Amino acid sequence: MRKHRTPEQWQALVDQHRDSGLSASQFCKQENIGYSSFCNWRKRLSDQPTDNSTDSGEASFLDLSSLMGTSPSSGLGWNIVLSLGNGVELRLSQNG
Incomplete structure (x- = not known):
């Protein structure tokens, strides 16, 4: 049964x-x-x-447009470091 x-x-x-x-x-x-x-x-x-x-290990997206300066003369930039595991990092940066 x-x-x-x-x-x-x-x-x-x-x-x-x-x-x-x-x-x-x-x-x-x-x-x-x-x-x-x-x-x-x-x-x-x-x-x-x-x-x-956030703990599931699944990919998710983050809108990075808020990191951009309001004008090219603002001098603001961004630095992003993605830790991929096993000591591997992906570094992205933009300076004004």
């Missing part, structure tokens, strides 16, 4: 799997869960947007 689980129950199982150190196949056997159902729910839950998008 199939057990119907709520999205919250599937999320708990996905979290348990992540913390278990087991492969998805091993975890499903241990918990008596259908492998394809588990994989479908894991993908479905990972595709949902989160409230903490």
Whole structure:
């Protein structure tokens, strides 16, 4: 007989799997869960947007037009440093 689980129950199982150190196949056997159902729910839950998008590692955009001076004679410029990880940095700058 199939057990119907709520999205919250599937999320708990996905979290348990992540913390278990087991492969998805091993975890499903241990918990008596259908492998394809588990994989479908894991993908479905990972595709949902989160409230903490700044911590999600997903790309986002920042409008830099506010960094531009109001006139060319304002002398204002900008310096941007993007840390890409592993000590790699991308530096962008513009001086009036």
